[in-house]
Amino acid sequence: MARSACSENMGLKKGPWTPDEDQKLLAYIEERGFGNWRTLPEKAGLQRCGKSCRLRWINYLRPDVKRGKFSLQEEQTIIQLHAFLGNRWSAIAAHLPKRTDNEIKNYWNTHIKKRFTKMGIDPTTHKPKSNLLSSSGRNTGTLSHMAQWERARLEAETRLVRESKKLLSTQNNNPGFSSRSEASATSTRSQCLDVLKAWQMVVSGMFAISTNKVLEPPSSSSLDNSIPIIELPPAAAASSFACFGGIAQDDLILDDRSNYHVPELDERFDNSMTLHDTTFHWTAATGNIVQNFSDISVHDFDYPMEEGNTN
DNA sequence: AACAAAGTCAACCGCCACATG
DNA sequence: CCATGTGGCGGTTGACTTTGT
Numbered sequence: 001m002a003r004s005a006c007s008e009n010m011g012l013k014k015g016p017w018t019p020d021e022d023q024k025l026l027a028y029i030e031e032r033g034f035g036n037w038r039t040l041p042e043k044a045g046l047q048r049c050g051k052s053c054r055l056r057w058i059n060y061l062r063p064d065v066k067r068g069k070f071s072l073q074e075e076q077t078i079i080q081l082h083a084f085l086g087n088r089w090s091a092i093a094a095h096l097p098k099r100t101d102n103e104i105k106n107y108w109n110t111h112i113k114k115r116f117t118k119m120g121i122d123p124t125t126h127k128p129k130s131n132l133l134s135s136s137g138r139n140t141g142t143l144s145h146m147a148q149w150e151r152a153r154l155e156a157e158t159r160l161v162r163e164s165k166k167l168l169s170t171q172n173n174n175p176g177f178s179s180r181s182e183a184s185a186t187s188t189r190s191q192c193l194d195v196l197k198a199w200q201m202v203v204s205g206m207f208a209i210s211t212n213k214v215l216e217p218p219s220s221s222s223l224d225n226s227i228p229i230i231e232l233p234p235a236a237a238a239s240s241f242a243c244f245g246g247i248a249q250d251d252l253i254l255d256d257r258s259n260y261h262v263p264e265l266d267e268r269f270d271n272s273m274t275l276h277d278t279t280f281h282w283t284a285a286t287g288n289i290v291q292n293f294s295d296i297s298v299h300d301f302d303y304p305m306e307e308g309n310t311n
Numbered sequence: 312a313a314c315a316a317a318g319t320c321a322a323c324c325g326c327c328a329c330a331t332g
Numbered sequence: 333c334c335a336t337g338t339g340g341c342g343g344t345t346g347a348c349t350t351t352g353t
Binding site: 014016017051056060102103106110114 | 318323
């Protein structure tokens with residue numbers, strides 16, 4: 001049976017929401033929870049389709065939605081995560097508390113993307129356009145490897161969220177509980193700052209290797225063989241992890257090959273994917289990308305400062 | 312002041328994945 | 333398995349606002 005799209009639902013209103021409609025939706029959800037989006041509009045006395053209600057709630061009415069300008073930190077996070085994830089806005093949004101995927105997508109398309117283009121950087125690959133041909137092999141290899149990690153991790157997160165949904169379905173009709181999406185997002189956030197952590201470690205690794213560079217022949221089967229692998233000297237690696245990654249030095253375990261592991265990440269990766277090796281290998285190829293991030297992020301814009309940020 | 316162009320962002324659309332029967 | 337319903341996602345649109353001439 002063919003499904004009817006929102007637009008095909010006769011007599012249903014489209015376009016901008018009125019304050020009255022907002023009030024109806026809000027009141028209904030506060031009182032009874034949202035349960036089934038498809039049947040909600042009728043119960044709430046709205047001439048809208050369920051999808052429209054859901055979107056309005058998620059992007060605008062939800063009490064924990066943060067609106068307004070993006071801070072410098074938020075923007076950096078978006079850029080970093082976009083390098084890993086591409087246009088997976090919901091995954092990116094999971095790392096930005098109180099921001100919606102739609103808002104992030106809009107911000108990317110209207111602000112960041114333009115700035116990238118202006119600076120001659122390809123917004124898709126995050127690489128200077130002039131370097132696309134010459135260096136694509138190296139960087140693409142690194143990023144795709146990282147993306148592989150992240151893809152697998154996201155799959156695991158999806159499973160987690162699905163499990164939590166089952167739990168939450170019992171709470172759905174509790175008026176005090178605002179939204180499943182909210183709960184899912186919260187659950188996801190609490191579980192998965194790994195990417196950011198990992199990225200920050202990439203950055204820290206890059207700085208650490210600047211004076212202690214040790215090149216080794218390719219060793220990991222999971223890495224592009226053309227990429228020279230840089231092993232962080234234990235001391236440098238540990239201190240930089242502790243500084244940048246938000247991971248205490250005590251959390252790191254040194255294995256018999258002098259590689260550092262983060263048990264928390266190891267465990268999570270083990271649960272979510274097949275990794276040949278969860279040891280962190282940072283490649284020189286990452287360097288220029290990170291440099292680009294910082295160049296771009298501080299480029300001629302006024303940023304609202306986060307509380308407590310003295311930059 | 313009037314108009315055009317550019318920018319912004321809320322909302323829609325179509326597709327997909329997953330759950331359920 | 334298959335059919336169907338639902339929620340969720342990313343791409344896109346278009347109304348509205350701001351900026352430039």
